[in-house]
Amino acid sequence: MTENKNGEILKDITINDVAKALNLSKTTVSRAISGKGRVSEATRNLVLSYAKEHNYMPNAIARSLAHSKTFNIGVVIPSDADAAETPFFQRVLMGICETAASRDYDVLVAASSEHDISSLKRMVINHKVDGVILTRSLKHDSPVEFLKQMNVPFVVIGETVDKNAVQVDNDMTAACSEMTSILIRMGIKSIALIVGNLEYIVNRRRYDGFMRGFLECDRIADQSIIFQNAGSMPMVDSAVSKILKKNVDCIITGDDLICGRVLTKLREKNISVPGEIKVASFYNSFMLENNNPPITSINIDVHALGGTAATTLIKLISGGSVQRKIIMNHEILLKKSTV
Amino acid sequence: MTENKNGEILKDITINDVAKALNLSKTTVSRAISGKGRVSEATRNLVLSYAKEHNYMPNAIARSLAHSKTFNIGVVIPSDADAAETPFFQRVLMGICETAASRDYDVLVAASSEHDISSLKRMVINHKVDGVILTRSLKHDSPVEFLKQMNVPFVVIGETVDKNAVQVDNDMTAACSEMTSILIRMGIKSIALIVGNLEYIVNRRRYDGFMRGFLECDRIADQSIIFQNAGSMPMVDSAVSKILKKNVDCIITGDDLICGRVLTKLREKNISVPGEIKVASFYNSFMLENNNPPITSINIDVHALGGTAATTLIKLISGGSVQRKIIMNHEILLKKSTV
DNA sequence: CAACACTAAACAACCGGTTGCGCAAAAATG
DNA sequence: CATTTTTGCGCAACCGGTTGTTTAGTGTTG
Numbered sequence: 001m002t003e004n005k006n007g008e009i010l011k012d013i014t015i016n017d018v019a020k021a022l023n024l025s026k027t028t029v030s031r032a033i034s035g036k037g038r039v040s041e042a043t044r045n046l047v048l049s050y051a052k053e054h055n056y057m058p059n060a061i062a063r064s065l066a067h068s069k070t071f072n073i074g075v076v077i078p079s080d081a082d083a084a085e086t087p088f089f090q091r092v093l094m095g096i097c098e099t100a101a102s103r104d105y106d107v108l109v110a111a112s113s114e115h116d117i118s119s120l121k122r123m124v125i126n127h128k129v130d131g132v133i134l135t136r137s138l139k140h141d142s143p144v145e146f147l148k149q150m151n152v153p154f155v156v157i158g159e160t161v162d163k164n165a166v167q168v169d170n171d172m173t174a175a176c177s178e179m180t181s182i183l184i185r186m187g188i189k190s191i192a193l194i195v196g197n198l199e200y201i202v203n204r205r206r207y208d209g210f211m212r213g214f215l216e217c218d219r220i221a222d223q224s225i226i227f228q229n230a231g232s233m234p235m236v237d238s239a240v241s242k243i244l245k246k247n248v249d250c251i252i253t254g255d256d257l258i259c260g261r262v263l264t265k266l267r268e269k270n271i272s273v274p275g276e277i278k279v280a281s282f283y284n285s286f287m288l289e290n291n292n293p294p295i296t297s298i299n300i301d302v303h304a305l306g307g308t309a310a311t312t313l314i315k316l317i318s319g320g321s322v323q324r325k326i327i328m329n330h331e332i333l334l335k336k337s338t339v
Numbered sequence: 340m341t342e343n344k345n346g347e348i349l350k351d352i353t354i355n356d357v358a359k360a361l362n363l364s365k366t367t368v369s370r371a372i373s374g375k376g377r378v379s380e381a382t383r384n385l386v387l388s389y390a391k392e393h394n395y396m397p398n399a400i401a402r403s404l405a406h407s408k409t410f411n412i413g414v415v416i417p418s419d420a421d422a423a424e425t426p427f428f429q430r431v432l433m434g435i436c437e438t439a440a441s442r443d444y445d446v447l448v449a450a451s452s453e454h455d456i457s458s459l460k461r462m463v464i465n466h467k468v469d470g471v472i473l474t475r476s477l478k479h480d481s482p483v484e485f486l487k488q489m490n491v492p493f494v495v496i497g498e499t500v501d502k503n504a505v506q507v508d509n510d511m512t513a514a515c516s517e518m519t520s521i522l523i524r525m526g527i528k529s530i531a532l533i534v535g536n537l538e539y540i541v542n543r544r545r546y547d548g549f550m551r552g553f554l555e556c557d558r559i560a561d562q563s564i565i566f567q568n569a570g571s572m573p574m575v576d577s578a579v580s581k582i583l584k585k586n587v588d589c590i591i592t593g594d595d596l597i598c599g600r601v602l603t604k605l606r607e608k609n610i611s612v613p614g615e616i617k618v619a620s621f622y623n624s625f626m627l628e629n630n631n632p633p634i635t636s637i638n639i640d641v642h643a644l645g646g647t648a649a650t651t652l653i654k655l656i657s658g659g660s661v662q663r664k665i666i667m668n669h670e671i672l673l674k675k676s677t678v
Numbered sequence: 679c680a681a682c683a684c685t686a687a688a689c690a691a692c693c694g695g696t697t698g699c700g701c702a703a704a705a706a707t708g
Numbered sequence: 709c710a711t712t713t714t715t716g717c718g719c720a721a722c723c724g725g726t727t728g729t730t731t732a733g734t735g736t737t738g
Contacts, residue, residue: 062724
């Protein structure tokens with residue numbers, strides 16, 4: 001419904017209105033607009049110009065019903081409070097939105113906690129989406145199981161237990177191993193690691209990469225300065241305290257939130273970076289970029305990650321074949337914090 | 340489509356299938372499930388149990404078409420890179436999602452820049468949403484104009500130029516004025532302000548509130564230490580430098596991003612907070628909460644802000660009447676940074 | 679000029695629900 | 709027991725598009 005300048009309420013214009021006005025059938029109007037059937041050049045132009053003039057746009061709902069296709073993709077993002085603090089998911093979402101928009105898809109979001117996936121379920125069961133992107137993978141992944149069972153196309157950002165799922169990921173293990181070995185080869189002796197909850201596969205990969213970096217340099221990591229499952233800020237603080245008692249040269253942190261906290265803690269204690277201790281992290285974000293000194297980190301184009309996931313999903317929805325595992329590039333940004 | 344355990348492809352079960360299986364008409368099945376028409380208790384139970392057993396769920400698309408209602412709400416979030424860094428929009432989105440889900444609505448997001456609202460347009464013109472929530476208001480607000488013209492129900496988070504638009508907001512001016520006057524009455528002499536782009540109404544309100552706080556204490560603000568339009572980090576840095584030359588007691592920052600940068604800058608120069616200079620900010624976020632010292636700030640329940648916007652929009656969509664302007668509470672959190 | 683090929687447009691069924699109305703049977707009423 | 713009311717359910721139209729098939733009309737060919 002819309003109003004004209006006189007304030008009268010006008011019903012939305014439909015294909016029937018167009019057909020009647022031009023003395024044509026629905027069929028012809030539909031074909032003229034979609035460009036699919038056989039319509040004379042003259043009639044097509046007539047319809048198109050009338051449509052433009054009267055602001056006619058086919059109703060997406062009706063179209064969906066006829067096609068059994070919604071032109072919507074669902075995105076599951078974590079609803080936890082701490083996830084809302086990292087810009088990761090928001091950036092991914094932006095990347096997805098941008099790509100989706102360019103293909104005339106819309107994006108439905110389902111905020112799901114680890115245990116409550118009812119939004120995702122409703123979205124899928126109600127046929128509101130043609131496919132789904134999962135932005136976080138867990139060790140036990142109920143969304144994946146659900147989507148497989150429903151036979152809905154889906155793409156996982158990151159790794160998942162299901163080896164047949166289509167994944168868009170960066171090679172976290174390789175990136176971390178690379179960064180670790182670069183640091184070791186720069187002459188750093190003792191490196192500590194503070195990494196988040198290992199329930200998340202991504203944290204496990206970081207941990208693995210760290211270890212591999214040591215192996216590749218024929219070194220053995222000192223287990224007493226490796227802190228896993230540092231999910232909360234107090235745990236980070238206590239890790240830092242322990243590290244500072246140990247004569248450590250460098251701290252690698254699992255994500256920016258941890259890193260930010262570590263930096264604050266070091267400043268509090270008046271410990272200079274990189275003078276007294278070096279610091280490196282796993283994602284480069286605005287926060288770390290603008291830190292003084294800038295922090296050495298692994299750079300991943302998160303926006304592109306989302307975009308690629310969207311492109312892949314749309315291909316999948318359209319029946320195209322896709323690589324089962326798409327690896328995005330990463331780069332190690334060596335900054336002042338590890339000089 | 341879904342597969343059974345033998346791997347055969349089964350078509351989705353529709354209302355017709357249910358009707359045929361139970362030897363009833365579509366009408367009766369529809370009424371039994373929606374609970375609207377006159378159906379005997381016995382038949383209703385029969386239908387419901389059959390539906391549950393065979394996993395039948397009415398197709399939302401078909402329902403939408405029949406109702407001319409989608410049970411979707413659209414949310415416009417800014418696509419700018421810097422907006423992606425503040426947790427504000429993500430938290431609002433979470434609040435909206437949660438409330439929407441509890442009312443069986445789904446959420447479509449349109450990432451829009453100030454100048455490109457094509458995603459919003461597509462969403463609305465294609466009838467994919469019943470209403471829209473705008474999460475950021477500008478001085479010249481093309482989304483508002485568009486939505487009014489299309490006669491689509493919408494709710495604005497924050498203030499907007501259009502005085503008839505339904506708004507959910509906190510009283511930024513009052514909050515800032517309150518905080519400012521509290522600080523002045525605590526005996527602070529010279530207060531500097533660093534606030535972001537005044538194109539955003541929210542920044543303008545903060546500025547206004549700051550001024551009002553001075554007026555209420557019969558004081559006049561020193562214009563030379565007020566920095567407007569500090570949109571970028573270098574601008575913040577230069578503001579801090581200028582402030583430090585001026586013998587200022589306290590810095591109030593316009594948002595957490597600015598505040599974080601100010602704190603970093605102060606630490607760099609080894610200036611202690613609150614010892615040598617006090618700091619206060621306008622939102623309390625995770626980042627500032629965990630700072631040492633914790634930062635005095637205005638606390639707004641952003642999650643609830645989104646939730647209220649969603650509730651209001653759904654009421655509006657359902658034809659209910661709503662307050663034109665809903666003001667959320669705020670509180671001033673006095674922390675160590677201004678002791 | 680009849681027979682045929684080809685083009686443009688319409689008919690009608692369909693996607694999967696909702697809903698106003700009508701009808702028969704059951705229940706309530708006088 | 710006749711009459712009115714209520715109840716349970718189905719018919720068929722409708723929401724706004726898409727699409728396989730048919731028909732009318734035009735041009736081509738022998």
